[in-house]
Amino acid sequence: MLVIQQLVNGLMLGGVYVMVAVAFTLIIGMLNFLNFTIPALFMFAAVLMYATMSGTLPFGNDLILTIFGTEYRWIAGIIVALIVIALVSLVIERFTYRYMKAKYGDATEHALPLVSSLGFLIIFEHLVVSTWGSDPLTAVSPFGQGTFSIGTIIFSVPQIVSLVLSLVVVVMLSVMLKASKLGRALRAIAERPDAATLMGVEVGRIVPVVYVITGLLCAISGVLFTINYTTVDAYVGDTVATVAIAGMVLGGLGNVWGAIVGGLFIGMLEVMSIYIVGADFAKVPIWGMLLLLLVFKPTGLFGHTLIGKGKF
Amino acid sequence: MTVNVLEIAGMHKSFGGLKVIDDVSFDVRKGSRTALIGPNGAGKTTVFNLLTGVYDIDAGSITVEGENITNVPAQDRVTVGMSRSFQNIRLMPHLSTVENVMLGQHARARKLGSLLYPLGMLPRNNWRIAAEEALENAGIGTYPGEVVANLPYGVQKRIEVVRAMVSDPKLLLLDEPAAGLNQVETGQLQELLERVSDQGVTILVVEHDMQFVRDLCDYIVVLNFGRKIFEGTPEEVHRDPAVLEAYLGTDDDTEAANAS
Amino acid sequence: MSGYLESQLIILCLATIYAYGIFLPAASGQLNLGAAGFITLGAYASAWFNASTGAELPVWLSVILAMMFTGTIAFVISFPILRTRxxxxxxxxxxxxxxxxGIVINVEELGAAAGMPVDAHLDVTVIVPMTILVILFSFYFMSxxxxxxxxxxxxxxxxxxxxxxxxxxxxxxxxxVGAMLMSLGGSLYGHHYNYIEAQTFNVLLSIYILLYVLMGGTQTAWGPLIGAAFFTIVPEALREIAESAGLTWLAEGRFxxxxxxxxxxxxFRPEGVMTRTLQDRLGGGLFRRKKQVLDETAANS
Known part of the structure; x- marks a missing residue:
């Protein structure tokens, strides 16, 4: 029974990774770069959520308290996190993508947005450290420790709600990408950026949309993380993103459904391997498998969309 | 002792079911200046790509100086004495003029000793002197350290020819060397190629400028839709009905005018 | 030299060696975000070869053997890894x-998660000359x-x-060769601080080293040196300034x-600080020989 309990815990943990993995895979699929602002946004949203709930925002705490009261400050936290992250995403888009063209194309050109995104990661981590310090920050969960059990298996209510919520969000997103006009434009850019411009897709206006979507995914995921696990710090994004990247690779780069399955699977794998072989050894099978996958089957387990065509 | 430096026999190539090169055979005589012409999309550049090993051929054979190179990998083909320039300038933008030319020498310097020889640290080494001389002989005197991306188009075009030359080829493949050049530059290019040819190097050139072809070449091969439709002297080519039809049949009026 | 300056110099030297290890493949357009892996291999291999519980070899031989060990592993994995782009x-x-x-942290002989003490000590008089040697070698290699x-x-x-x-x-x-340089850097780290922990060589280290190289520029061999020097000296100098002037905002905001x-x-400068063109401009009178006759085309157009 303990094994099943571990599987359930893993699935819950996977729920956190899913949205971050989808965010990574969207940016890689559309814009072909590994966006390290994703961990920054996840972490920043989680910290904002903590700060709003605990009244430690740099300003506006009293206003929030007057409007929402102590009991419903978590709603204010969600609003603050989503709005701030959406705005920040627009700023990041300007500096990581819009100006990123080397004078003469060459083999390391694709690294430019990667490098500026690392710059943003450093900015945000130190912004949080200098405002809230580098110690772990613990918030009080607004939902307490609600649990129910089926047989001997214990389920945490907030975790179930989060898992369902994240799955609904990403599934809706992927349906939207399939069906809508925006989705078609995005896929056109992903396939051939030059041709997309000719076909009347305004790349300059679509790319910020991609950034805001991925930013919001990170924000929701970060908010849910704070509610469920209550303890956050300036570096929580790095840990989560590392595993989410693994999930994304597993599902195939640029493949949204792959990232969903990969994210859930990697969460379960992490918990199971910690349970079976111990936390320290868990890294070896996970990353060893990914290394093999990247080298021998770069499309991932389900993938067909191999990005990095042409010069890359 | 063969008189043909290049022999192409029954060459076929398809891309995704589309026949791009269909049973093309022709020979290039040693010391000749042969032109490969044809309307747009006839497969001229593809022939070059097949010769230099960018793509493998589906069927047929390629023989250079009596040596069958059909299965030789791309990086080794330059060592059998075949070197090329490109339709769009493909110089290395971050390398200087001299360094680009020294890259052309690579085929002659593949031994470990040559690979580990410090070209940049010793300013007066033989490789560098040879490269600078080749540039000077071609009439390209610039700062040897100048990064090529900053040079004028016509100069870059000629540097490409020089880079191909320094690998010491027996056969020089030039893909539209005169495209985009003005009258003066075309003249300088022609002069350079004539000098190269006088040194005994065989030239196979793809070119749209028919005046240039008539002035330079002594033999012409015509492709259309991946097939060879004619080979002969420049005098004969204008009288050949198949060639006239190929050019007049296309929408490209300027080419038709050029050909007739 | 004061102890503080010496410790900063060591940090700079190690960063420079690591950076050249990442630079060599980056010069051909291959981005390696695995610096920490090769540094770990070098540090632990050399520590084990040297340790009384290991092979008990002299320190210089341990460092060389560690380089060969890391080089062999890098050579083997380079074939599959270089298939990727x-x-x-x-x-x-x-x-x-x-x-x-993950492997190192599970090997009991290497101290597992607790880390491993390293026997022989190498100080600044070894590390600085080794760094200069690495720089000279890299300049030679690129030339x-x-x-x-x-x-x-x-x-x-x-x-x-x-x-x-x-x-x-x-x-x-x-x-x-890049991996071997990083191995050397890792060995020197271990023998200088006499204690190594796998957690020190984390992804953040890999990221920073890659940043040094890309910031400095991959076009010339000056790039990694400039990148490593700039990014180790400037934050430290800013801290110093902030402390002496009592500017808390600067101390916190420098990162x-x-x-x-x-x-x-x-x-504004995606190619990195040092480019080929800049090198030529700075090198001006020193390296550029007589201006040859500009040909007419170049002059006209």
């Missing part, structure tokens, strides 16, 4: 470093025909192939300034 290579090297960290081939691959792999460059071999050599600088550098 672009973002796949970044991820594959990153995965490799995670695997190394050879092999270096020229690597720079050509960076610009246009297909054309380089057509001129006879064996692209695969060149990449494997750059990757392997944010560092991040902002990275972002702005990528906007």
């Amino acid at each position: 672009g973002v796949y290579m970044v991820l594959a090297t990153f995965a490799f470093a995670e695997v190394v960290a 050879t025909r092999l270096g020229l081939a690597l720079r050509s691959i960076h610009d246009d792999e297909n054309v380089a192939t057509l001129f006879g460059v064996n692209v695969r071999t060149a990449k494997v050599v750059a990757f392997t 944010m300034m560092f991040g902002a600088f990275i972002v702005l550098l990528m906007v």
Whole structure:
């Protein structure tokens, strides 16, 4: 029974990774770069959520308290996190993508947005450290420790709600990408950026949309993380993103459904391997498998969309 | 002792079911200046790509100086004495003029000793002197350290020819060397190629400028839709009905005018 | 030399050695985010060869053997890893470093998660000359025909192939030699601080080293030196200034300034600080020989 309990815990943990993995895979699929602002946004949203709930925002705490009261400050936290992250995403888009063209194309050109995104990661981590310090920050969960059990298996209510919520969000997103006009434009850019411009897709206006979507995914995921696990710090994004990247690779780069399955699977794998072989050894099978996958089957387990065509 | 430096026999190539090169055979005589012409999309550049090993051929054979190179990998083909320039300038933008030319020498310097020889640290080494001389002989005197991306188009075009030359080829493949050049530059290019040819190097050139072809070449091969439709002297080519039809049949009026 | 300056110099030297290890493959356009993996291998291998519980070899031999050990592993994995390109290579090297960290942390002989004490001590009088040697070697390496081939691959792999460059071999050599340099850096780290922990060599280290190289510029061998020097000296200098002037905002904000600088550098100078053109301009009278006669075309157009 303990094994099943571990599987359930893993699935819950996977729920956190899913949205971050989808965010990574969207940016890689559309814009072909590994966006390290994703961990920054996840972490920043989680910290904002903590700060709003605990009244430690740099300003506006009293206003929030007057409007929402102590009991419903978590709603204010969600609003603050989503709005701030959406705005920040627009700023990041300007500096990581819009100006990123080397004078003469060459083999390391694709690294430019990667490098500026690392710059943003450093900015945000130190912004949080200098405002809230580098110690772990613990918030009080607004939902307490609600649990129910089926047989001997214990389920945490907030975790179930989060898992369902994240799955609904990403599934809706992927349906939207399939069906809508925006989705078609995005896929056109992903396939051939030059041709997309000719076909009347305004790349300059679509790319910020991609950034805001991925930013919001990170924000929701970060908010849910704070509610469920209550303890956050300036570096929580790095840990989560590392595993989410693994999930994304597993599902195939640029493949949204792959990232969903990969994210859930990697969460379960992490918990199971910690349970079976111990936390320290868990890294070896996970990353060893990914290394093999990247080298021998770069499309991932389900993938067909191999990005990095042409010069890359 | 063969008189043909290049022999192409029954060459076929398809891309995704589309026949791009269909049973093309022709020979290039040693010391000749042969032109490969044809309307747009006839497969001229593809022939070059097949010769230099960018793509493998589906069927047929390629023989250079009596040596069958059909299965030789791309990086080794330059060592059998075949070197090329490109339709769009493909110089290395971050390398200087001299360094680009020294890259052309690579085929002659593949031994470990040559690979580990410090070209940049010793300013007066033989490789560098040879490269600078080749540039000077071609009439390209610039700062040897100048990064090529900053040079004028016509100069870059000629540097490409020089880079191909320094690998010491027996056969020089030039893909539209005169495209985009003005009258003066075309003249300088022609002069350079004539000098190269006088040194005994065989030239196979793809070119749209028919005046240039008539002035330079002594033999012409015509492709259309991946097939060879004619080979002969420049005098004969204008009288050949198949060639006239190929050019007049296309929408490209300027080419038709050029050909007739 | 004061103890403080000496400790900063050591940090700078190690960063420089690591940076050249990442630079060599980067010069041919291969991005390696696995620096931590090779540094770990070097540090632990040399510590084990040297340790009384291990092979009990003299320190110089341990360092060399560690380089050969790391080089062998790098050589073997370079074949599969160099099949990947672009973002796949970044991820594959990153995965490799995670695997190394995961293995080391589980080997009892290497101290597992508690870390491993290192016997022999190497001080600044060894580390500085070794760093200078690495720099000179890298300049030599990039000036050879092999270096020229690597720079050509960076610009246009297909054309380089057509001129006879064996692209695969060149990449494997750059990757392997780079890994050996990082191994050297890792060994020196271990023997200087006399204690190593796998957690020290984490992904953040890999990221920073890659940043040094890309910030400094991959076009010339000056790049890694400038990148490593700039990014180790400036934050430290800012801290010093902030402390002496009592500016708390600067002490806390210097890393944010560092991040902002990275972002702005990528906007305004994506090739990195040092480019080929800049090197020529600075080298001016020293390296450029007589201006040859400009031909008419160049002058006219």
